[in-house]
Amino acid sequence: MSLHHSEPATPRRHLIALAASLFAAPAFAQTAAAPAATATELPAVAVESAAQALRDAPLASATLTAAELERQRSRSSDVAELLQGLPGVSAYGGGGVASLPALHGLADDRVKVVVDGLPIDNACPNHMNPPLSYSDPQTLSRVQVIAGITPVSLGGDSLGGTIVVDSAEPRFAAAGATLFDGSLNSFYRNNGDAFGGALAATLASERYHLGYSGSGTRARHYDGGGDDGVVRSTEYEKYDQTLKLATQNTLGLFELAGNLQHSPYEGFPNQYMDMTFNRSAQGSARYRGVFDWGDVEARGYYRDTEHKMNFLDDKGGTASGGMPMDTRVRGAGYLVKADVLLDGGDTLRIGNELQRQSLNDYWPPVAGSMMMGPDTYINVNGGHRTRLGTFAEWEARWNERWSTLAGVRNDTVWMNTGDVQPYATTGMMNAADIAAAAAFNAADHKKTDTNFDATLLVRYQASAATALEFGYAHKTRSPNLYERYAWGRGSMSSRMIGWYGDGNGYVGNLDLDPEVADTVSATLRHSGGLAQPWTVSVTPYYSLVHDYIDADKLADLSNGFVQLQFANHDAELYGLDLAGALQLWDTPAAGRTQLKATASWGRGRNQDDGGSLYHQMPLNGRLALLHALGGWDSQIELVLVDAKTRVDATRQEPETGGYALLNLGTRYRWQRYHVDFGVDNVLDRAYAAPLGGQSIGDFKATGELRPVPGRGRSLNLGLGLSF
Amino acid sequence: MQAAPRAADDREAGVPRDPRRARRLAGAGLTALLHLAVIAALLRAGPSPPPAAAPGAVSVRLLPALAAPLPPPPTARPEPRTATPMPRAALRAPAVKPAATLAHAAPAPSAAASTAAAPDLTPSASPPASDATAAADPHAVAAVDDARIAAAYVQALWTQIAAARPSGTALHGEALVGFSLDADGRLVALELLQSSGNGLLDRLALRTVRRAAPFPPPPAAAGREFRIAFHFG
Numbered sequence: 001m002s003l004h005h006s007e008p009a010t011p012r013r014h015l016i017a018l019a020a021s022l023f024a025a026p027a028f029a030q031t032a033a034a035p036a037a038t039a040t041e042l043p044a045v046a047v048e049s050a051a052q053a054l055r056d057a058p059l060a061s062a063t064l065t066a067a068e069l070e071r072q073r074s075r076s077s078d079v080a081e082l083l084q085g086l087p088g089v090s091a092y093g094g095g096g097v098a099s100l101p102a103l104h105g106l107a108d109d110r111v112k113v114v115v116d117g118l119p120i121d122n123a124c125p126n127h128m129n130p131p132l133s134y135s136d137p138q139t140l141s142r143v144q145v146i147a148g149i150t151p152v153s154l155g156g157d158s159l160g161g162t163i164v165v166d167s168a169e170p171r172f173a174a175a176g177a178t179l180f181d182g183s184l185n186s187f188y189r190n191n192g193d194a195f196g197g198a199l200a201a202t203l204a205s206e207r208y209h210l211g212y213s214g215s216g217t218r219a220r221h222y223d224g225g226g227d228d229g230v231v232r233s234t235e236y237e238k239y240d241q242t243l244k245l246a247t248q249n250t251l252g253l254f255e256l257a258g259n260l261q262h263s264p265y266e267g268f269p270n271q272y273m274d275m276t277f278n279r280s281a282q283g284s285a286r287y288r289g290v291f292d293w294g295d296v297e298a299r300g301y302y303r304d305t306e307h308k309m310n311f312l313d314d315k316g317g318t319a320s321g322g323m324p325m326d327t328r329v330r331g332a333g334y335l336v337k338a339d340v341l342l343d344g345g346d347t348l349r350i351g352n353e354l355q356r357q358s359l360n361d362y363w364p365p366v367a368g369s370m371m372m373g374p375d376t377y378i379n380v381n382g383g384h385r386t387r388l389g390t391f392a393e394w395e396a397r398w399n400e401r402w403s404t405l406a407g408v409r410n411d412t413v414w415m416n417t418g419d420v421q422p423y424a425t426t427g428m429m430n431a432a433d434i435a436a437a438a439a440f441n442a443a444d445h446k447k448t449d450t451n452f453d454a455t456l457l458v459r460y461q462a463s464a465a466t467a468l469e470f471g472y473a474h475k476t477r478s479p480n481l482y483e484r485y486a487w488g489r490g491s492m493s494s495r496m497i498g499w500y501g502d503g504n505g506y507v508g509n510l511d512l513d514p515e516v517a518d519t520v521s522a523t524l525r526h527s528g529g530l531a532q533p534w535t536v537s538v539t540p541y542y543s544l545v546h547d548y549i550d551a552d553k554l555a556d557l558s559n560g561f562v563q564l565q566f567a568n569h570d571a572e573l574y575g576l577d578l579a580g581a582l583q584l585w586d587t588p589a590a591g592r593t594q595l596k597a598t599a600s601w602g603r604g605r606n607q608d609d610g611g612s613l614y615h616q617m618p619l620n621g622r623l624a625l626l627h628a629l630g631g632w633d634s635q636i637e638l639v640l641v642d643a644k645t646r647v648d649a650t651r652q653e654p655e656t657g658g659y660a661l662l663n664l665g666t667r668y669r670w671q672r673y674h675v676d677f678g679v680d681n682v683l684d685r686a687y688a689a690p691l692g693g694q695s696i697g698d699f700k701a702t703g704e705l706r707p708v709p710g711r712g713r714s715l716n717l718g719l720g721l722s723f
Numbered sequence: 724m725q726a727a728p729r730a731a732d733d734r735e736a737g738v739p740r741d742p743r744r745a746r747r748l749a750g751a752g753l754t755a756l757l758h759l760a761v762i763a764a765l766l767r768a769g770p771s772p773p774p775a776a777a778p779g780a781v782s783v784r785l786l787p788a789l790a791a792p793l794p795p796p797p798t799a800r801p802e803p804r805t806a807t808p809m810p811r812a813a814l815r816a817p818a819v820k821p822a823a824t825l826a827h828a829a830p831a832p833s834a835a836a837s838t839a840a841a842p843d844l845t846p847s848a849s850p851p852a853s854d855a856t857a858a859a860d861p862h863a864v865a866a867v868d869d870a871r872i873a874a875a876y877v878q879a880l881w882t883q884i885a886a887a888r889p890s891g892t893a894l895h896g897e898a899l900v901g902f903s904l905d906a907d908g909r910l911v912a913l914e915l916l917q918s919s920g921n922g923l924l925d926r927l928a929l930r931t932v933r934r935a936a937p938f939p940p941p942p943a944a945a946g947r948e949f950r951i952a953f954h955f956g
Contacts (some may be wrong), residue, residue, distance in 0.1 A: 039901055039948035040873070042881045045931070049956040051891030142893065169893050172920045206920070248922045290926040292933070341934065345887070 054405040054457050055349055055395050059469040059523040060148025060539045060577070062086045066141045071633065071667055073137040074187035074676045074718030077196060077217045077238070079165065080132050087577035087598040088147035088161070088539070090617035093501060093692035093708055095266040095275060096194075096219055096236035098133040100499060102691065103147045104541055105573045105604040105616050106160030106517075108499060109480050112150065115165045116257070117297075118284060121357040123305040123329035125379065125482050127499035128268060128275045134261050135165050136215040136240050138185055138198035142166040147577065148521045148539055149471030152391045152407035152455050153337065153349050159477050159517040159545065170209040170246035170255060171202060179204040183722040187676070191714035192234065194219035209246040215239070221267070221314075224709030226686030231709050232314040233267035233274060233697030252289030252296075258282070267312050269708045270501030270693030272700075273325060274315060277308035294340040294347075303331040314697045321366035325379075325496065328360045347395045349407075358384040359481055363423075363496075371429045375421060377493065383417035383481045393455070405457040413449040413478040413514075417485045422493075432490040440487040440510075447484065449514045451476035469523045479512040483549055483566045491557050500614060501693020501708070502651045504551075505563040512549060513568050519543040529583070536580040545571040550606055550613070553650055560705070562652060571613055575602025578621075591629025598622050603646070614648040615691045618658075634666035644690040654694065654707045659687035665716070676718030684713035869944035876945040880938055884951060887935040889927050895956035896921045898928040903948045910936035916950060928953040 049065075051057045064072075064082065072082050080091040080099035091099035092107055100108040109122070113131035120131035144164040146154065154162045173179035182201035188194070196217030203210045218237040221230050239262045246255040259282040266275040284301035309325040310318050318324075337351030361380040365373035393407025419441040422433035457471040486497040486508035494505030520542050527535035548571035551564035577600050584593040599621035604613030619642040626635045639661040647653035665678030692708035699705045896919030903912040913932055918925050931953065941947055 039903075039950045040877060040946050042877055042884070042949055042951040044897075044952040044954050045881070045885050045888050046954045047888050047927070047956070048891045049893055049895070053890030056890055166893060169895070171895070174920055175918070250922070253921070253923050288923060290923050290930065292930060 053347070053395060054403060054459055055151050055153060055347065055393060055407075057144075058146060058148055058151065058405075058457055058471065059459065059467060059525055059537065060088075060471075060521065061144055061146040062579075063145070064143040069137055069140050069143065071635075071665065071676070073185070074189070074716045075663075075665070075678060075680060077137060077194065077219070077236075078132075079135050079137055079140065079143065080130075082137055083143060083145055083163070085598065085622055086145050086147070087579045088575075088600050088602075089145055090600075090620075090691055092499070092615055093270060093689055094130075094499075095128060095133075095268045096234060097136075097217070097238055097263075097266065098128055098130055098268075100127060100130055101132065101163055102615070102617070103145065103161035103163075104543070104575060105602050105613065106543075107615065110159040110477060110515075112155055112158035112160075112162040113165070114154070114162065116167055116284070117286065117299050117335065118301050119331075119333070119355050120303065121305070121329055121331045121355075121359075122480065122499075123280075123307050123327050123359065124275075124309070125325070125327070125361060125486065125497045126268065126271050126273060126309070128266065128271075128273075128309065129263075129278050129280070129305065129307055132163070132165065133238075133263075134240065134259070134280065135167075136196075136198065136217065136238075138187075138196065138215045138217075139167060139200060139213040139240070139242070140165060141168045148469075148523060148541060149455055149457055149473045149519060150475075151405055151457070152393050152409040152453050153351055155453060155455070155473075155475060156353070156389045156391070156409055156411050157355075157387055157413065157451070157477050159475050159515060159543075167213065167242065167244075168200070168202075168211065170211065170244065170253070171204055172209055172248060173204045173206055175206050177206070181723060183720060185718065185720035187716065187718040189219070189714045189716045191680075191711055192219045192222035194222075207247055207249065209244070211244040211246075212242070214241040222714075223712045224686060225681055225684045225712035228686045228709035228712065231269055231695065231698065232701055233269040233271075233312060235312070236263070236266040238263040238266065252287060255286040257284045257286070259284075265312060267314065267697065268501075269695050269697045270503075272315070272495055272503075272696055273309040273323070274312040275307070276310040276312065276318075277306070280305040280307075294338055296336075296338045298334070298336045300334040301332065303329075305329045305331075315700050321369065321372075323363070323366060323372060325361070325363045329357060331355070331357045345397045348392065349395070350392045351390070353389045354387070355389075356384065356386040357481070358382065365423060370427075371492070372423050375423055375425070377423045377433075377488075378420045379488070379493075379496075380481060380485050381418035381420050383485055384415065385478075385481055386414045387478075388412050391453075401461050403459045403461075405455070407453075407455045409453045411449075411451045411453070411476070411478075413447075413451065415445075415447040415449075415478070415481065415484060417445045417481070420487055422488070422490075430490065433488050433493050436487050436489040436507075443510055445485065445510065447478075447510075449476075449478040451478060451514055451516075465528055466524075466526045468525075471519075471521045473517070473519045473521075475517045475519070476514050478514040479509075479549060479566070482506075482508060484508050484510055484512055489554070489563070491559075491563065494563050495557070495561070500651065501696075502614070502653060503559075503561040503694045503696055503699070503705075504651055505557060505561065506551065507554060507563065507565040509566045512566055513547045515548050515568070516546045517543050518546075532583050532585070534580070534582040537578070539577040540575070541577075542574040543572065545573065548606070548613075551650060562650075564651065569609070570607040571605060572607055573602065573604040573613070573616075575600065591627055591632075593628075594626045596622075596624045596626065606648075609650070611649050612646040612653075614651050614653055616644075616646060618642040618644045618646070618690055631669045632666060633669070635664070637663040637665075639663065641687075641690065654688075656688045656690045656692075656707055659685055659710075661685055661687070661710075667718075672722050674718075674720045676716065676720075678716040680714045680716060681710070681712055686712070872942045873945040876939070876942055877949075880949060881951070883938060884932055884935040888931050888953070892924070892927070892955050894921050894924055896924045897955065898925050898953045899950060900928050900932055900953065901948070901950045902932050904936075904938060904941050905947070906940060908936075908938040908940045910938075919953075919955060921955075924953070924955045927955070 050063055076082055078097050078099050080101040083089045088104050090102045101111050103111050115131055123129055147161045150162045180203050184199050186197040198215035200213040216239045221234045224231050241260045244257040261280045263278040268274050282303040287298045289296045307327040310322040333355040335353040340348040359380050363377035389411040391409030395405045397403045420437050422430050422437045424430045453475045455473045460468045488494050489507055494507050498506040523539045525537040547568035549566055550569045552567040554563045554565050557563055579598045582595045586592040601619045604616040621640045624635050624637040641659055643658040644656045647655055662682040663680045667676045687710045688707035689710045695706050695708040898919035899917035901914045901916045905911045915925050
């Protein structure tokens with residue numbers, strides 16, 4: 001008895017000892033042998049804000065800094081749209097703040113998006129609230145895009161690259177002082193009468209940080225260029241607020257954050273539905289510690305999202321009930337990772353993460369409607385998706401020239417959902433859905449995927465000016481809840497599913513397998529010139545995707561579109577990114593002038609049918625001339641996009657024409673104030689963005705189908721002050 | 724990697740796949756293995772042994788800003804100190820400050836320099852001043868040599884510390900660290916002279932110096948006590 005009594009104490013003591021030893025690492029006692037003030041001073045060592053290590057910043061990554069984001073924020077309220085200036089980045093058009101980013105031709109869920117270190121679940125059958133829609137360019141401090149091979153610690157459950165979005169880091173005051181500062185910004189874009197503002201404020205002592213940032217934006221429909229006229233269903237309104245509390249002590253840095261996003265409406269020009277409500281609240285905690293043996297980071301979060309779709313005025317409004325579709329998603333998870341410093345400058349990064357999503361998607365009956373009633377259409381009933389990921393990666397510096405990063409990870413994904421029901425259990429109008437619900441309910445919904453990823457990156461620093469990086473990645477993504485569990489086979493019910501903006505209907509597939517990509521890529525970066533420095537980088541890539549989740553045709557729909565079902569196919573994607581910068585001159589009198597250029601070319605092919613994959617960006621590039629002198633910071637930008645002629649015949653993807661857009665912008669900064677002025681699409685060129693999708697809003701109003709026109713000329717004004 | 728190839732027939736027929744179970748087990752195995760690795764790494768690193776080069780001798784004052792008032796930051800840039808009184812002739816010798824020498828030797832000491840080769844500085848490469856055999860004014864030549872030796876040593880220290888610096892951080896601040904070496908170049912004292920205002924950055928700065936040690940034995944001309952600032956962000 002006494003033996004049993006004493007036993008539990010032993011493991012507990014070990015745990016306490018382990019915890020104590022972990023946290024006590026930096027707490028050495030001070031000795032009297034402290035160096036005197038007369039010591040020899042060494043030159044300062046600069047640790048850059050952008051990470052240099054392979055594990056954080058492969059060569060094929062690009063970062064939009066706070067300064068670059070500031071210059072752009074009066075131009076768009078959509079983070080994904082701003083990223084399109086980076087090589088290899090494109091985006092599926094959507095709502096005004098909800099484009100779906102694509103890296104090297106792989107979009108949406110295939111791209112890992114991490115906002116302040118955490119994933120955000122899509123909570124909509126049309127992906128109207130993607131992760132980047134919870135960020136506002138007005139309050140971001142950094143966006144990093146890894147378009148090439150992604151280290152396993154930044155990947156998981158994705159195929160392509162990674163987008164890392166960070167808000168401002170906590171700051172503290174000097175000893176005995178109080179820090180209070182902030183900024184106030186506003187903007188106006190005349191095309192669509194878009195306006196918005198943001199307030200950021202920090203109050204901090206030596207130990208505590210309290211930060212608030214809030215932003216709001218609102219826009220009417222925009223006008224297309226030339227004779228394209230108004231583009232329907234492009235209005236939106238959105239508010240984001242974040243409150244962050246941080247404290248530092250001898251154990252490390254602790255943060256608590258609360259985010260609240262509210263959008264009363266957002267039109268979607270390329271969907272049958274509009275978003276009529278989205279409210280999402282997240283609470284998160286983060287801990288960071290620096291110890292002799294390495295660094296530790298732990299995060300945890302809980303997010304609750306309430307999302308509603310219906311028709312805004314262009315699509316008929318809700319006076320007669322419209323077609324309500326409600327989604328409720330709760331997500332929770334954690335991430336723990338450690339960088340263990342090894343001898344010789346090597347680093348071992350290990351980590352573990354959990355992401356759990358539970359989703360209910362139901363469409364309430366519409367009074368008096370023969371088709372949408374009398375019951376609630378249950379699209380997803382208590383669906384859940386839980387992912388447990390574990391990774392280890394080792395960065396080694398072999399010598400001055402060679403370094404490698406090798407990583408493996410495992411993600412296990414568990415999915416399940418309950419039984420479903422159509423609007424009615426009898427009647428001709430719902431016959432397809434009645435049969436589909438019966439078949440779905442008779443099937444087993446439980447799925448478990450065990451996925452493995454591996455990444456190898458090798459960097460060769462040929463000289464101070466030239467670096468070469470090779471990489472191979474094996475990456476796996478499990479289907480999302482809608483790809484597996486959307487079950488409706490009626491024309492209308494299937495057209496409510498899909499984030500492609502193509503007007504087609506989509507049906508889920510319980511037999512879908514995870515998609516697996518093998519990618520090889522290389523990046524060569526070379527810089528030169530003393531008086532006129534220049535740099536150029538080239539990134540070719542090739543991906544073979546086994547079981548790529550594409551779509552097969554089930555039937556023609558009466559409105560000219562088609563009904564498709566998600567299906568695994570093999571696919572390949574390949575292409576080339578180019579980026580270069582050249583300083584033309586830098587003198588006190590004439591200021592600093594730089595020429596920057598990027599170009600991306602890529603192809604995506606379904607190997608089973610030989611056709612193009614959907615929404616592959618044609619050859620495109622940007623040429624920008626930047627000039628800074630005194631308080632002025634100006635740029636002239638030329639956007640060049642080739643015609644899109646390789647289209648996905650299965651989805652009836654429209655071709656689009658080539659175009660060139662001219663954008664101008666300047667900022668004047670004076671003391672604590674700044675003014676931005678710019679003109680986008682100066683020549684008011686009519687064009688359709690290649691990945692903009694079909695203009696369903698216009699189609700419903702006029703009966704005429706066209707690709708979604710791009711924004712016409714817009715005069716943009718921004719004002720700001722810091723305090 | 725998919726642990727087992729998939730049979731297309733299985734997929735079409737909806738037959739439960741045995742390979743999946745194997746994959747699942749393999750996944751569970753790998754997860755368990757990685758968890759064990761994490762725990763093992765933590766346990767191994769947990770007791771945080773002092774640096775092997777100077778067991779028990781390194782002193783660190785943690786977060787002085789939180790514990791006690793900071794010492795006032797030094798304002799004057801001190802000249803390299805020598806162990807012996809400096810000859811008078813040194814005053815007439817051209818001023819060779821470490822920073823100036825470094826500016827030539829390493830064009831951008833604050834820029835990314837992790838790939839910069841460390842200078843070939845070994846103890847034997849630091850001839851004592853008495854070895855100088857110049858003809859005209861042996862005292863002046865000796866002083867100049869001393870300054871050069873000190874500057875070269877300072878550069879070697881800097882290069883070694885810079886190579887050990889963190890990869891990058893989004894946090895901003897500047898920390899000033901002081902440290903002392905013994906005759907063999909081992910770290911005997913390490914102190915935060917000025918906090919960056921962020922405890923994580925202070926610890927990164929201290930850890931960088933600690934991990935960079937041991938250093939080459941300091942020549943007499945270079946002294947034993949040094950200070951180095953870290954600019955983060």
